[in-house]
Amino acid sequence: MKCYDLNIKGNSYNCNKELILEAHRLGWDYFNLLFSPESYEKAIKYKNNLRDEIEDIIINNLRNKIGLEFGIEIHPKNQNELYKLTKKYRNKTKFISVLGGDLGVNRGVCENIQVDVLSRPYLNLPSCGINHVLAKEAVKNYVAIELCFNDILSSYLSYRSKIMAHFREIIKLHKKFKFPLIITSGASSIWEIRSPRDISAIFKYLDLFEDEFNNTIQNYPQKIIEFNNERENMIILGVKKI
């Protein structure tokens, strides 16, 4: 099984290299480093070097080759800003993730086909940030909802239990409406990375069974990546140049 991690926080060159090597050791195969729009342009320059250097190091490993992609994470304050930023950056990058945490922004993202992932919709909210209306919109526009494992790791006591309750609620909605759900590490240092099996063990406790978990770390991310690779040739959804 190929494991995709679509949210690793991008940093300096050496830090990124360490992160990817550690994640690869723990069993991940595809890495998506997310940068802020300002630092993305600097980072994209060393992408090929980074990939070559990592492949040189792990060349003796018998597992599949690694995949590496850089993306942009946007933090819009309202819906208008969201539309502006997605329009601005859609052609510059293959992957756009939007940080949720506001009901208006969550709705705007779910209705926007140009966005790939709604990251952490429950952030700073009393509820999980997703309801049946947003779930249906997410299915229609193929926007994935992201659950970040780092939120459980870095929180404690009642905050942690609340986040886990939000996860459980989102998983319940996912089972009913079948919107794409992805689970990511959200790691910014090597100490925050966990193996897919560790994460699977936690999410089993949150009612996500094994086949559903496999979908969240393999099938849905794979579909998002394939769709983004073909996005250049697509004119609208369902029409593409051959």
Next chain:
Amino acid sequence: MITSKNVFYHELIGLYSKVVKSYNEFLVGINGNIIDERKKTISIETEKGVKIIPKNVSIFHLLLPNGEWVEIDGKILVNRPEDRIKKKYKKL
């Protein structure tokens, strides 16, 4: 002029087309010029006669006059040609 950017708004009669995918396996492979279009079907003139293909279960490859090939999901075409021009589509 028909291009890949406006083909889903445009009149399809006269274009060479091929059914590449369909829920009905017997429709796959049918090719020829489109000679008529209705709300839910397309008529294709083949060597064995005129075949009527339902739009909403098929995926077509269309050859445009500029030599470009376009793959188009029939679900997008489900509408009368004169009504399709009014429809709004989300940009990717």
